Amino acid sequence: MMKESGTTAGGDLLIVDVTAITMDARGSVCPDAAIAVQGGEIAYVGPARELPADLAGLPVYHGKGRVAIPGLVNAHTHAAMTLLRGYADDLALQEWLTTMIFPAEAKLTAEDVYWGTLLACAEMIRSGTTCFADMYFFMDAAAEAVDASGIRASLSVGMTSFGDAAQKLSDALDFCRRWNGAAGGRITTMLAPHAPYTCSPEFIGDVIAEARRAELCLHTHLSETVREVQQAQAEWGKSPIQHFESLGVFELPVLAAHCVVVDAQDIEIMAKHDVRVAHNPGSNMKLASGVAPVPTMLSRGVVVGLGTDGAASNNNLDMIEEMRFAGLLQKVHAGDPTALPAGECLRMATMGSARCLRLESAIGSLEPGKKADIVLLDLDMPNMEPALPERLVSHLVYSACGLNVSTVLVDGRILLDDGCLVTIDAEKVAREIRRRAASLAQ
Numbered sequence: 001m002m003k004e005s006g007t008t009a010g011g012d013l014l015i016v017d018v019t020a021i022t023m024d025a026r027g028s029v030c031p032d033a034a035i036a037v038q039g040g041e042i043a044y045v046g047p048a049r050e051l052p053a054d055l056a057g058l059p060v061y062h063g064k065g066r067v068a069i070p071g072l073v074n075a076h077t078h079a080a081m082t083l084l085r086g087y088a089d090d091l092a093l094q095e096w097l098t099t100m101i102f103p104a105e106a107k108l109t110a111e112d113v114y115w116g117t118l119l120a121c122a123e124m125i126r127s128g129t130t131c132f133a134d135m136y137f138f139m140d141a142a143a144e145a146v147d148a149s150g151i152r153a154s155l156s157v158g159m160t161s162f163g164d165a166a167q168k169l170s171d172a173l174d175f176c177r178r179w180n181g182a183a184g185g186r187i188t189t190m191l192a193p194h195a196p197y198t199c200s201p202e203f204i205g206d207v208i209a210e211a212r213r214a215e216l217c218l219h220t221h222l223s224e225t226v227r228e229v230q231q232a233q234a235e236w237g238k239s240p241i242q243h244f245e246s247l248g249v250f251e252l253p254v255l256a257a258h259c260v261v262v263d264a265q266d267i268e269i270m271a272k273h274d275v276r277v278a279h280n281p282g283s284n285m286k287l288a289s290g291v292a293p294v295p296t297m298l299s300r301g302v303v304v305g306l307g308t309d310g311a312a313s314n315n316n317l318d319m320i321e322e323m324r325f326a327g328l329l330q331k332v333h334a335g336d337p338t339a340l341p342a343g344e345c346l347r348m349a350t351m352g353s354a355r356c357l358r359l360e361s362a363i364g365s366l367e368p369g370k371k372a373d374i375v376l377l378d379l380d381m382p383n384m385e386p387a388l389p390e391r392l393v394s395h396l397v398y399s400a401c402g403l404n405v406s407t408v409l410v411d412g413r414i415l416l417d418d419g420c421l422v423t424i425d426a427e428k429v430a431r432e433i434r435r436r437a438a439s440l441a442q
C-alpha cells in the first residue's frame with residue numbers, strides 16, 4: 001500500500017502573541033497569552049508576562065495576533081466516505097442507503113479506505129479538527145492514514161450481525177489489539193455494534209461480553225429516525241434506548257451517535273448510565289432525521305459532543321460549520337433565539353466531544369498537562385472583524401469557517417503551518433481520490 005511519510009514527534013515550542021480561549025472549567029479567555037509546549041504537552045498557558053522563566057527559552061512560534069483554541073474533536077464520522085461526497089444527495093434515508101451508498105460501499109477496497117481517510121484527515125486538519133471518532137470498515141487502512149497524517153483518532157470497526165457475526169467480532173477485537181495505543185498513543189479504539197436495527201440481541205450480548213473482557217468502550221448509532229423507533233416498538237415493545245438498556249449495553253461506557261428521536265424516559269436512561277451523545281446536526285438536517293433535544297439532554301446532565309457524520313450526508317467535515325448548525329438548528333426548532341448559545345456550541349465541539357471519546361483528561365481544553373492539540377485561527381480576515389477579545393467566541397461559532405484556521409498542532413507537532421498541510425501531499429491525495437471516486441460511481 002502506498003503510504004504518506006510516517007510520524008515524527010513534535011518539538012518543544014513557545015506560541016506567543018495569541019488570544020487563548022482555553023475552554024477550561026472557568027471558561028478563561030486570555031489576551032496577550034503565551035502557550036508553552038514541552039514533550040508534546042502543554043506546559044503553560046496564560047498571560048505572556050507571567051510565563052515561568054524556565055520556559056522562556058523555548059523556540060518561538062509567532063501567533064501573529066491569532067486566536068488559540070483547543071483542537072476541535074469530531075465525535076462521530078465515517079472518514080472514508082469522503083469518496084462518496086456528492087455522489088448521492090437529496091434522497092430519503094432508506095433509499096439513499098440501499099440504492100446508492102451500500103452498493104458503492106460494497107465495491108470499496110482497503111486502498112480506497114486509506115485514501116478516503118487520508119483526504120478526511122487533510123480536510124479535518126485544514127479546518128481545525130485534531131481528533132475524531134471513526135466507525136467504518138477496512139479500519140487497518142484507516143489507521144494507517146491516521147498514523148501518516150499525525151492526527152488523533154478513536155477508531156472502530158462497524159459491525160452488524162448479518163453474515164458471520166462471530167468472525168466480525170473476532171476481527172474487530174483483533175483490530176483493537178493491534179491499534180489501541182498505536183501511533184505514539186494517538187490512536188485509541190472502541191467496539192462498534194452499528195445500531196439496534198442491524199445487530200441482533202444475541203450479537204449485542206456477545207459484544208458486551210467481549211468489550212467488558214477487553215475493557216473497550218462502545219460506539220454505536222442510536223435513535224436516529226422515527227422509523228427506527230417505530231420498528232423497535234413493533235419488534236421489542238421498547239424504544240431503541242430502552243432496548244439497549246435492557247440488553248445491558250449501558251453498563252459499558254457508550255458513545256451514541258444521533259439520539260434524535262428520544263423521549264423524556266430515554267433521556268433519563270441516558271443520564272442514569274452516562275451515555276455520551278454525538279450530535280450531528282448537519283447530517284440530521286440533510287437526511288431530515290429530525291432535531292435532537294440537545295438543550296434538554298444537557299439540562300439533565302447528559303454529555304453531548306458534536307460530530308459531522310460521514311461526508312456523504314453533511315457534506316463536509318468542518319466542525320466550525322457544525323457548531324453553527326448546532327446553534328441555529330436549536331433556535332429555529334424552539335422558536336427561541338436564546339436556545340443553545342455560542343459558548344455551549346464551542347464547549348460541545350471541544351470538551352463535550354473529548355468526553356464522548358473518553359479522552360477528557362488528555363484533550364478538549366488548553367490546560368497544563370494536557371496534550372498540545374492546539375488550533376490557531378486567523379483574525380486578519382474580514383469575517384473575523386471586529387476582532388475584539390470579548391467577541392471571539394461569537395465569531396468562532398457564528399461567523400468563522402474552517403478556512404479561518406491557519407495553524408494546527410497535535411501532540412505539539414505542527415500539522416498545518418500558516419494554511420499549508422505539512423504531513424499530507426494534498427495534490428497526490430486529490431489525484432487518487434478523483435480516480436477512485438469515479439470508478440466507485442460506475
Ligand SMILES: [Zn+2]
Nearest residue numbers: 221257309310
Ligand atoms: Zn454515522
